[in-house]
Amino acid sequence: MTETPPPSLMPHEQPLPPRYDLWTAAVFFCVGVAIVWLAFLMPTYRDQQGPIYEAPGLVPTLHGIVVVVLSIWLGLRSVSRGALRTGGADEPRKSREGYSNTRLVLAGLLCLVFAVGLVGQLPFWLAAAIFVFAFTSLFEWRAEAPIKERARRLAIAAVLGIGTGVAVTLVFQRAFLVRLP
Amino acid sequence: MLDSFGQFIGAFGSFLSPGLVVTVLWATFLGIVVGALPGLTATMGVALMTTLTFTMPHTEAILVLVCIYVGAIYGGSRSAILLNIPGTPASACSTLDGYPLARQGLAGRAMGISTSGSWLGTLFGTLCVATLTPVLAELALTFQSYEFFWIATFGIVIAGTLSGGDALKGYLAGFFGLWISTIGQEPHYNYQRFAYGFTDLAGGIGLLPALVGAFGVAEVLQAMRAPAAKAVSSSIDSVIPRIADVLQHWKTILRSGAIGTFIGILPGLGEDTAAWSSYAAARRASKEKEKYGKGSIEGLMSAETGESACVPGAIIPVLTLAVPGSAPAAALMAAMMIHDINPGPMLMIQTPEFFYQIVAMLVIADMTKLFFGLTLVRPLLWILLVPRERLMPIVFVLCTVGAFAITSRVFDIYVMLFFGLIGFVLRELKFPMAPMILGLVLGDLMESNLTRALVLSDGSIAPFFTRPISGGLAAITIFSIVWSVPSAQAAIRRRLAGLFRRQSAAG
Structure with missing residues (x-):
């Protein structure tokens, strides 16, 4: 089930514990859902014979849907890397020397x-x-x-x-x- | 051909007045200082100087910004070599071999290699600007809305795939940036999206305040959190580049120059990706792999050449497609728009002289960088040792002025603060910043071309895939996404390996 993490960071960077990614995914999921919902509430101007693809909410809806899909993908990936496992998976990040x-x-x-x-x-x-x-x-x-x-x-x-x-x-x-x- | 050469000489000559020479000198020097100081980046330098120069004539203003850009990318290597801290993200790769060389007492030689590599890299990239831009502009003239939609989408995808490591986070940042670009009045019905009665929000989110926040304020916060930097040495050997170093590594220089320029042309990737890619390619081809990371001259040369070749490379898509090749190029593009220069396919038709001027600016900035690289070693060492407690508040004051000055809205200062916070948090969570900024830049291009294309096709999405160039761009975009999925990538590699094996067995 657990796949080897891809080389997802620049060579000079340290990886994050998976639980950070899970929380990030949750925040982006909420942002994405909010975008879709708010865009859905926008007028479509169909009463003025406006084509649906010129509706103000169309493009933000597409962006919102992509954000939702990507956040689900990030969440699932973090779970597959052990975000929900107790111990081990969520080791406290070593405090970087000199950082305050x-x-x-x-x-x-x-x-x-x-x-x-x-x-x-x-x-x-x-x-x-x-x-x-x-x-x-x-x-x-x-x-x-x-x-x-x-x-x-x-x-x-x-x-x-x-x-x-x-x-x-x-x-x-x-x-x-x-x-x- | 002769006519083009004549126009280039004319453009070059137009910058030789005493006033402009002084401008070139101070702007390049300032760029090198900005790049050398950890916490100040090329993007921030270009964005802030856009503010300072927007009352200047447009050629002078863009000349200043090009000098800042070229100087800053080079300047980053100073702190990478002497402090083991990259002055700009682009110089992170230079720390791998630059700092070990400095610790061996060869700081001067390392800076000489950095100077010669950077100078030749920018020169190589500039040659590509001069030769490739007219060809690409010609091609771009055949593009319609379908193609421009895919170019914008491809920009976000490729920036996410390659710019900061984790492709998934890159895509998220990119689409978040695209959404931010939709805030404010939309073009068809003037409906105020996500504004809720706030007139400032209805005006949209300005690119420059966002850039200053994401690359300036976030850097201030990061610098104050990080430990103080210490120089490895205050005594420096000769910084004059050795001809032997250049001649011995000519293949590395050419390879890195080509890789750097190519990465520059790809939307949103930028100098750090160019440096790492050039370094990786040089290492693969090297006969002395074991020296890499321990003070390899070849390694340092490849990183410096790659990142500096990327600077002109990143300007090519700005001139031909109005799509920035890097974050500083996005700020440069915003400055061009402020000065009523319309980057994109029509630039070569409406203002062809500007193309020759840009080439001349790059050459002039590169030569000035070489001059300062050879002469200004000690003053730069003193500047590097300015404590961040004294430098960072000044940087923040400049950020505030920079965010405010273009439109004189206090709201832009709040935008800067918001993007500073977002930039800091996302960077801590290992999100690359370039896709988000690219999303903000490309949002308009993507939306206007998507809706225009749908109007043209009466709502059909078929032409997005059936027109030859559009279909090709769609295929590359989809392939880039698939390639970023590790299991899919492994499967493609297995299939390709199997295919090659079968072919060689059949042959």
Whole structure:
């Protein structure tokens, strides 16, 4: 029943446990069904003698059906590779050395605050300066470092922040006449 | 022939003004820096610079983008050799032999090989652009809606099959991208699909914000999650390429150039597939297979030549079919459209001078890349060592500006964030990004040609399979899907082997 997995990854990549694929298949299945359902609800304009193949929902329906079929295929494949087997099949992924989810979440939050909270509320150069300063100083902050070192890092972050804000404004808005948010 | 040569010389001459020379120098340098820095990719570079250049005259703007593209693909090898981290996905293959060479104290020689391989690869690919584009454009003029529908479908299928490893995930990403392209007003009744009263959504999803998100924001998140990079060495031997290295491996260079260009022509595959395919072919043909992965000069040469030959190759379908051969080529195609250049079969008829200009741009960018490859080793080493904590927030600020600037909609910043998140998650789940972006690019082409073809055939799908070229494209597309199923592939291989055995026995 269990087939040998094909060489499905680039040579430098590590494979995923099959259960990840099963969850992914479930999400894509729901997305596909939602696409088909929403496309089905679209008007067909048959009352205006419009041909059925010009109906707005036709092409999204086809895409949705393909997504559903492919997600079922992915789900079945992950099951055949042991996604539902207890033990062995769903070994916890070895945490990759040096990778940090804390850094990821923090970076994501800072980017979100900048893009949604600061941009448009403040002049762009100021928003960019605050963001770059906050990002750099937070990630470079070492509580155990001497005060002088911490002050130096904060100063670098401030210079980088103001430099970025001013340079982006000058280069984009003045030199290349691009509108900034 | 002479007329074409004259037009090419004319195009070349038009770029020799002092202002444009300066533009070429800064754009190529910027491209190399973008490529060299892990976390910045060629696609992001081209997409962001589209924003910066859209007030420029169109030839100057496209010149900048071509220089960025050519430079970035080459620049990726710097970090691959010195840090063991590919600067762009295309350079992942170069780490296999580039980094071991650097660890043996031969970082300079490795960069010399990379420079000569990349230079010759792009030159080979450019020669193919000059010779193949007019022929393919002529052929494309005979295409009707049926053929264009299959080209779009084939693009998604082949990108899914070959671009990122797992074909099934590639197809899913591709069709997800195709669905995203249907969001917004449709062409026949102006019905707003999946918009639900949001006027911004009714305008559709812009390609550039999506590209900036999937290749910029996702890279920022990945770079911040990954461990910090460390350079293998700060002392570098001579980077001047050795003539002997080139002469000794001329067969590898020609083979890799041909493979790279061919992969470039296929829709959506891109430079990483070209590098891996060239590397695999070189290894198969090599007399020194055992050296591969341990610092093989031949291996590094093949990867660099293949990925760089792919750059001009990826521009060929843009010029002839309006179908991008890679993700950066998709951004380049979007930039052409913004500048009112209509890529596709009519380009050679409406603006033939642009074809010669593109060839000249590629040659100029390649020569400038060679110049910087030989002279700018130390400054690039310093740039590589900029901590990501200082670089990534600046990259994100540039992404935000890039997403916003083309249409001045804050909505595009949200699109960028959405695609950044989707791109990050899908990449973690080993989904290739190229098919999704290709789906977004080809969605319109596929839909408009499908409906037009059905109108022409009065609803019959028979012409999709009975017209000679259309039928051929359909067969290739279906075969590509079947080939991606392991059991079907094994069965086809068995049958073919059996057939050959019978034939040789009969002979």
